[in-house]
Amino acid sequence: MRVQWTRDAGVWRLVFLLDAEDETTGACTDGHPIELRTNSCHVRTGDAGASAHPDLLAVAAWTVVAPWTGRRVTFDRPISAGLAEALRTGWGVDAGPVGADARNGTRLAISYSGGADSMAVAAMFPDAPFVHFQRISHPRVPNRWTHYRSEVLAQLAHKTGRDLHVVQSDLEFVLSRPRPGFPEHHAVTAGALLLADDLDLGGVALGYEIGSRWLGSDRYVNRYTPDNPMWAAHGKWARLYAAAGLPLVLPVGGVSEPVTMRMALGSDLGHLVRWCLRGDVSGPCRRCGKCLRKELILAAIEGRPLSTTLTAGSVPARAWQQPPPYSGQETIEYGCARVPGIETTPFAKAAEYLGATVESTRWMERCYPPSIDETPEPWREQVGAYMRDTIGLMTADEQRQVEAWAAT
Amino acid sequence: MRLRVLGLSRLRRALLSRLDSRYVTKPDHRQDLKDALWEVQMLRREVVALRDEVDRLRRTAVTPVKAAPQPKATPDPKAAEAHRLATETAEAVDTLLQSEMRIWQAIDELSARVGAPGRAG
Numbered sequence: 364m365r366v367q368w369t370r371d372a373g374v375w376r377l378v379f380l381l382d383a384e385d386e387t388t389g390a391c392t393d394g395h396p397i398e399l400r401t402n403s404c405h406v407r408t409g410d411a412g413a414s415a416h417p418d419l420l421a422v423a424a425w426t427v428v429a430p431w432t433g434r435r436v437t438f439d440r441p442i443s444a445g446l447a448e449a450l451r452t453g454w455g456v457d458a459g460p461v462g463a464d465a466r467n468g469t470r471l472a473i474s475y476s477g478g479a480d481s482m483a484v485a486a487m488f489p490d491a492p493f494v495h496f497q498r499i500s501h502p503r504v505p506n507r508w509t510h511y512r513s514e515v516l517a518q519l520a521h522k523t524g525r526d527l528h529v530v531q532s533d534l535e536f537v538l539s540r541p542r543p544g545f546p547e548h549h550a551v552t553a554g555a556l557l558l559a560d561d562l563d564l565g566g567v568a569l570g571y572e573i574g575s576r577w578l579g580s581d582r583y584v585n586r587y588t589p590d591n592p593m594w595a596a597h598g599k600w601a602r603l604y605a606a607a608g609l610p611l612v613l614p615v616g617g618v619s620e621p622v623t624m625r626m627a628l629g630s631d632l633g634h635l636v637r638w639c640l641r642g643d644v645s646g647p648c649r650r651c652g653k654c655l656r657k658e659l660i661l662a663a664i665e666g667r668p669l670s671t672t673l674t675a676g677s678v679p680a681r682a683w684q685q686p687p688p689y690s691g692q693e694t695i696e697y698g699c700a701r702v703p704g705i706e707t708t709p710f711a712k713a714a715e716y717l718g719a720t721v722e723s724t725r726w727m728e729r730c731y732p733p734s735i736d737e738t739p740e741p742w743r744e745q746v747g748a749y750m751r752d753t754i755g756l757m758t759a760d761e762q763r764q765v766e767a768w769a770a771t
Numbered sequence: 772m773r774l775r776v777l778g779l780s781r782l783r784r785a786l787l788s789r790l791d792s793r794y795v796t797k798p799d800h801r802q803d804l805k806d807a808l809w810e811v812q813m814l815r816r817e818v819v820a821l822r823d824e825v826d827r828l829r830r831t832a833v834t835p836v837k838a839a840p841q842p843k844a845t846p847d848p849k850a851a852e853a854h855r856l857a858t859e860t861a862e863a864v865d866t867l868l869q870s871e872m873r874i875w876q877a878i879d880e881l882s883a884r885v886g887a888p889g890r891a892g
Contacts, residue, residue, distance in 0.1 A: 380875065380876075380879065381872060381873075381875075381876040381879075382876070382879070382880075383876065383880040383883075385876065387869055387872060387873065399869070399872070400865055400868055400869060401868040401869075401871075401872065402872050503864070503868060504861075504865075504868075505857070505860070505864060507858075507861055539865050539869070672827070672830055
């Protein structure tokens with residue numbers, strides 16, 4: 364794989380050329396099969412980020428090209444020896460040329476989507492700047508996914524009044540299958556990487572919670588995964604970011620979605636929380652799968668019946684009519700155990716299959732301490748203090764429940 | 772005497788049959804009332820169901836579904852044709868873009884083999 368970045372008028376343009384051994388089909392680090400559509404994309408940083416350290420450019424490119432790269436990757440400007448070593452030990456690829464000094468920075472930025480998880484991170488770090496990734500159309504790809512209202516999410520981010528950098532990119536459209544999306548989950552940080560030198564960033568915080576970090580949820584293995592390659596502090600991606608002087612920080616990596624939801628709604632930005640990709644400025648659509656799932660969490664933490672017009676026969680509710688495992692199953696267990704009258708909702712079948720109780724899901728109320736321990740310095744102290752004082756830590760028994768967890 | 776009795780009985784029967792045709796007996800009345808009450812109950816249930824249905828429709832009207840119209844259900848054949856063409860064109864472009872990458876990949880490999888300069892380093 365050969366990678367070339369060019370810069371013009373506020374835009375970084377990436378072109379990558381496949382070597383003979385490279386493939387147009389591949390897999391994301393979580394194992395999900397994906398297919399490449401085209402080999403160019405761009406990231407609009409505006410006037411900021413005009414000159415970025417080669418390691419930052421290399422990592423930003425790697426979040427797009429990693430799934431298709433066979434044995435070697437050639438960057439268009441020399442990278443640091445540490446970054447080349449991280450690529451060699453993490454992916455087994457020869458990376459070069461080598462010749463730059465390692466970089467570092469001091470501030471923490473938040474990769475802010477506007478959902479409950481990243482808003483919870485924002486509540487923990489009230490002074491940290493936001494970098495918001497906004498999907499825009501790709502000039503070579505007809506956009507058949509305009510129901511995704513990325514401009515609405517960007518508008519909501521503006522309303523937070525925080526130090527905000529909206530970075531627009533079409534990089535998701537390099538995927539043809541299963542649909543446009545991040546080739547690697549880490550591509551959401553493309554903006555933070557390219558702006559890191561301008562903003563003196565020494566870390567990027569993401570809203571990945573205990574399900575993603577420790578329980579293999581989303582598309583991964585759905586069981587306890589201390590060595591999760593995407594998000595573990597000793598995993599290959601974390602080592603790569605650390606080598607580029609921008610360690611990944613997961614301030615809410617030790618708490619569950621019900622906890623991040625409480626943190627977000629209790630924060631000064633609570634009225635701006637938005638997980639729905641379809642609704643307009645006036646509010647979420649309340650008819651998509653994401654809205655249905657989040658309504659379960661909301662009803663659970665508010666101790667009230669589910670409020671939805673969706674029926675068990677509707678398309679967004681289809682997953683919950685099948686037996687488990689479910690993605691993010693621990694959250695479904697938490698909701699099913701707490702929402703009154705669950706047997707008359709689209710989650711009735713799931714609740715029956717799971718048989719969860721308030722007692723069996725109580726461990727999700729507190730923070731899993733190993734997540735604090737793996738938080739990079741100098742942010743470990745602040746994360747630890749917040750979790751101890753505001754959320755509380757799991758007991759040894761509850762920690763064992765996390766470590767024995769598997770969606771079955 | 773016999774005749775009289777016969778005549779009386781005949782008269783009584785005629786009288787009763789006329790009365791029967793005009794008036795309803797007490798048990799029949801009771802049954803009719805029961806039937807009427809049952810009808811009222813049924814109607815009440817139907818009204819409640821209809822009211823729920825109106826509420827449901829009103830709610831869905833407040834949050835309209837923004838689903839794309841199903842191309843097959845489109846009454847306008849030109850719109851359906853345009854939709855088909857757009858979908859097929861987008862898929863064709865995908866194939867072209869992938870082919871372009873693979874062709875350049877092959878060209879670069881050949882250039883490397885014959886020692887000619889490729890596109891990039």
